[in-house]
Amino acid sequence: MYYDRTLSLETSALLEQNGKLRWLFDFVKSHEELDFLIGKNNSNEWLSIYRGLSRILTINRLKRLPNIIKISAAAAYEALDKKQNIQLYGKRDVNENFIDKITAIINEVRNDKKFDRYYINKKEGYFQNILSRSFGICGEADDNFVILDKEAVVGYKDTAEKNKEFGKFQYKYKALQKEISRINAKRFGSNLEKKALGNELDFLALDKEGNILLIEYKHGTNTSGIYLSPLQIGLYYDIFSEFMLRNPKKFEESIYSMLNQRQKIGLINSDWHPPAAIKGILPVLIISKYNEKTTAKNNFFDILKIARNELLDKSFLSDLQIYQFSENNDLELLSW
Numbered sequence: 001m002y003y004d005r006t007l008s009l010e011t012s013a014l015l016e017q018n019g020k021l022r023w024l025f026d027f028v029k030s031h032e033e034l035d036f037l038i039g040k041n042n043s044n045e046w047l048s049i050y051r052g053l054s055r056i057l058t059i060n061r062l063k064r065l066p067n068i069i070k071i072s073a074a075a076a077y078e079a080l081d082k083k084q085n086i087q088l089y090g091k092r093d094v095n096e097n098f099i100d101k102i103t104a105i106i107n108e109v110r111n112d113k114k115f116d117r118y119y120i121n122k123k124e125g126y127f128q129n130i131l132s133r134s135f136g137i138c139g140e141a142d143d144n145f146v147i148l149d150k151e152a153v154v155g156y157k158d159t160a161e162k163n164k165e166f167g168k169f170q171y172k173y174k175a176l177q178k179e180i181s182r183i184n185a186k187r188f189g190s191n192l193e194k195k196a197l198g199n200e201l202d203f204l205a206l207d208k209e210g211n212i213l214l215i216e217y218k219h220g221t222n223t224s225g226i227y228l229s230p231l232q233i234g235l236y237y238d239i240f241s242e243f244m245l246r247n248p249k250k251f252e253e254s255i256y257s258m259l260n261q262r263q264k265i266g267l268i269n270s271d272w273h274p275p276a277a278i279k280g281i282l283p284v285l286i287i288s289k290y291n292e293k294t295t296a297k298n299n300f301f302d303i304l305k306i307a308r309n310e311l312l313d314k315s316f317l318s319d320l321q322i323y324q325f326s327e328n329n330d331l332e333l334l335s336w
Helices: 009-015 022-029 075-084 099-110 124-134 159-183 223-227 229-246 248-265 296-311
Strands: 034-040 045-051 054-062 065-072 090-093 145-152 201-207 211-219 280-288 321-325 331-333
Touching (some): 009 022, 009 045, 009 054, 009 248, 022 045, 022 099, 034 145, 045 124, 054 075, 054 099, 075 099, 124 145, 124 201, 145 248, 159 229, 159 296, 201 229, 211 223, 211 229, 223 229, 223 296, 229 248, 229 280, 229 296
Parallel strands (some): 280 321
Antiparallel strands (some): 034 045, 045 054, 065 090, 145 201, 321 331
């Protein structure tokens, strides 16, 4: 297992002050609908621009050709690019400014409901974008926490290790899903064990007290997503807790390495002062546009009760923090 999304110095330098892609950083920061996702795994590293849940583009360096980058996106966006003859995607010189082509793609996306549905509907992608920017690229020095990573994952050296390590956690929560369906399929849903759990956490953040915040975001209209969130959050909590338990020093080093790099680029406010050490891990659920009239809250606590009974663990997610987040960047702790 490993967790370290610190980019190589060569890739990070592209976005830093005087970097060849610094103009891209400035472009994203000046457009409130856009945000960055940067990351790496054992075989690759990338810079991506998102609009809500839509990945407009991803940039990869070609290691054998240091001045050439490859720009790609999901097939639908590349097809749109080809149809409109924008010619954004493909290989190009890193010294080239292609801001006009990015602008053209964004304009096409804005004008096509098929592509704009993950932002214009003001649901999950819209609020995730606001949250990410508020505690990231547009964050303040006195913010209680900063977002270090999005779509965060613990990596594995190969498929065999993933099947063994991730598989044991997945099996545990699949069994819980199955039992929840057995107890009340009409209320909670049938065949829940067939519902994907995934291993990507929405956000990983660090607060000033030294807590790693494992943040899962839900929109208030996603009633089942809210009340089933203890299973998702529990899975992420188990995975990251296991990694931290096995590799506490390495985990802390990775967190501070990511923080330092993101501050150097400007993705996190450079005046935000980090804690002296990592204290622990806290599970967090953030909801936007929460509606008290839905069944989400009652079902949420019944799911928690079932999980604790089945796991014989009354402390399961006992330190879970639940917040409501608004368009005005207000983050309010809910007294559930």
